[in-house]
Amino acid sequence: MDFRLTERQRELIDGAARIAERDLLPLAADETPAGIQKLRRAMAEAGLLGLNMLEEYGGIGLPLLDTLLVIETLQARASIIGGLAHRTSTGAVGAIAELGTEAQKARYVKGVCSGDFGIGIGITEPEAGSAATSMTTRATIEGDMVVMEGKKQFVSFVDNNAYTLTYCRFGTSGKPSDIGAVIVPHDAPGFSHSKGGLNMADELLFELYFDRCSLPTEHILLDGNAFGRLISVYNAERLGSMARMLGSAEASFNLAVDYAKSRRQFGREIADFQGIQWMLSEMKVKLEAARLMVYRAASNAGHGLPNPTETSMAKVFTAQAAKEICDAAIQIFGANGYMKEFPLARRYAEVRGGSIYGGTIQIHKNMIAGAILGRSNSQWRRDKPKG
Numbered sequence: 524m525d526f527r528l529t530e531r532q533r534e535l536i537d538g539a540a541r542i543a544e545r546d547l548l549p550l551a552a553d554e555t556p557a558g559i560q561k562l563r564r565a566m567a568e569a570g571l572l573g574l575n576m577l578e579e580y581g582g583i584g585l586p587l588l589d590t591l592l593v594i595e596t597l598q599a600r601a602s603i604i605g606g607l608a609h610r611t612s613t614g615a616v617g618a619i620a621e622l623g624t625e626a627q628k629a630r631y632v633k634g635v636c637s638g639d640f641g642i643g644i645g646i647t648e649p650e651a652g653s654a655a656t657s658m659t660t661r662a663t664i665e666g667d668m669v670v671m672e673g674k675k676q677f678v679s680f681v682d683n684n685a686y687t688l689t690y691c692r693f694g695t696s697g698k699p700s701d702i703g704a705v706i707v708p709h710d711a712p713g714f715s716h717s718k719g720g721l722n723m724a725d726e727l728l729f730e731l732y733f734d735r736c737s738l739p740t741e742h743i744l745l746d747g748n749a750f751g752r753l754i755s756v757y758n759a760e761r762l763g764s765m766a767r768m769l770g771s772a773e774a775s776f777n778l779a780v781d782y783a784k785s786r787r788q789f790g791r792e793i794a795d796f797q798g799i800q801w802m803l804s805e806m807k808v809k810l811e812a813a814r815l816m817v818y819r820a821a822s823n824a825g826h827g828l829p830n831p832t833e834t835s836m837a838k839v840f841t842a843q844a845a846k847e848i849c850d851a852a853i854q855i856f857g858a859n860g861y862m863k864e865f866p867l868a869r870r871y872a873e874v875r876g877g878s879i880y881g882g883t884i885q886i887h888k889n890m891i892a893g894a895i896l897g898r899s900n901s902q903w904r905r906d907k908p909k910g
C-alpha cells in the first residue's frame with residue numbers, strides 16, 4: 524500500500540489546474556447554455572472531457588482514481604468546470620460505455636467526449652425517490668418503435684444536454700426486473716420538460732414529461748433486467764460526485780486559511796486564536812480522511828467498477844465531512860461567509876446536495892448495514908407487493 528500520489532498523477536493535477544486557471548475560468552463566468560457549450564468545447568480541446576472513457580471512443584483512458592483527481596482539481600476552481608468533467612466521465616455516458624451496443628458507444632460516447640453534446644440521467648419520479656424501483660414511467664415496444672409514458676423530476680442540467688438516459692419499466696410485473704433504460708433525445712416527439720426550479724446552489728432541476736414519446740428501438744439501452752447493472756455502473760458516478768464535494772471543500776478550506784491570516788480582531792490575526800486554529804485542524808483532518816476513503820474506492824476499481832460498499836462508506840463520510848468543512852469556513856469568515864458576494868455560501872450549497880442525490884446518506888447507511896449483516900436489508904413493507 525502506498526498512499527502517495529505518483530509523479531504522473533501530480534503532473535495531471537498541476538496540468539488540469541493550470542488549464543482551468545488560464546483558459547477555463549474566464550469562460551466559466553457565462554453559465555448560459557451558449558456559454559456552457561463554449562466551455563464544453565474548450566474542455567474537449569484541452570483533453571478534460573471523457574476522462575475515463577476509452578480512447579477508441581475519444582476518451583482520455585484514465586483509471587478511475589486519476590479521473591477523480593482531475594475532477595476534484597477542476598471543481599476546486601469552479602463547480603461548472605468540475606461538473607462538466609464529472610458528467611462526461613461517469614453517469615449516463617458511463618452506462619452507455621459499459622452496457623451499450625457498439626453503435627451506441629460510437630455515437631453517444633464519442634459525441635460526449637468530443638464536446639458535441641451532453642447526456643443526463645433521469646431516474647427520480649414524484650412517487651419514486653429513494654424507492655427508485657417504484658418508478659412508473661413505462662416503455663412499450665410497438666413494432667420497431669419504443670413508446671414512453673410518464674414523468675421524471677429533479678433532473679439536473681437538462682437545458683445543457685441533448686439527451687437523457689431515462690430509466691423506465693418495460694414489463695408490467697411491477698418488479699425491479701421490469702426496469703431498463705432508453706436514450707431519449709430532447710427533440711423527440713412527445714418529450715418535453717419544465718422550465719426548471721432553482722435549487723440552493725442556484726442550479727436548475729427539471730421535470731421531464733413523456734407523452735407517447737416515440738423513438739426507434741435503437742434508442743433502447745437495456746429493455747429490462749437492468750436495474751442492478753445500471754446501479755453498479757452508477758457507483759462510478761457517485762465517486763465522481765464525491766470528488767466534486769472534495770474539490771468544493773478544499774476550495775472553502777483554502778479560502779478560510781487565507782481569511783484567518785488576513786482578518787484582524789482584538790489587534791491580531793484571527794488565525795492567532797486557538798479556537799480558529801482548532802477549526803482549521805479539524806477541517807484539514809476531515810478533508811484528508813474523506814480523500815483516503817474516496818481514493819481507496821477508486822484505486823481498487825482501477826479501470827473497472829467500484830465496490831458498492833466501499834463507495835457507500837466513502838459517500839456517507841465525504842458528504843458529512845464536506846458539509847462540516849464548508850460550514851466551518853463560513854463560520855471563520857463571520858458575516859462575510861454568509862453573504863452571497865463571497866463564494867462560501869455557494870460552496871456550502873454545492874456540497875449540501877451530496878447528502879441527497881445519488882442515494883441519500885440514509886440509503887447508503889442501509890446498504891452498508893446490509894453488507895455488515897450479510898442481508899439484502901429490504902426496506903419494503905412485508906405486506907405490500909414490491910414496486
Ligand SMILES: Cc1cc2nc3c(=O)[nH]c(=O)nc-3n(C[C@H](O)[C@H](O)[C@H](O)COP(=O)(O)OP(=O)(O)OC[C@H]3O[C@@H](n4cnc5c(N)ncnc54)[C@H](O)[C@@H]3O)c2cc1C
Nearest residue numbers: 644645646647652653677678679876879880881883885902
Ligand atoms: C442537487 C440534486 C440533483 C439531482 N439530480 C438528479 C438527476 O439528475 N436525475 C435524477 O434522476 N435525480 C436527481 N436528483 C434526485 C435525487 O436522486 C433524489 O432526490 C434522491 O434519490 C432522494 O429522493 P427524494 O428526494 O424523493 O427523497 P425521499 O426518498 O422522499 O426521502 C426523504 C427522506 O427520507 C429518507 N428515507 C427514505 N427512505 C428511507 C429508508 N428506507 N431508510 C432511511 N431513510 C429513508 C431519505 O434519506 C430522506 O432523508 C437530484 C437531487 C438533487 C438534490
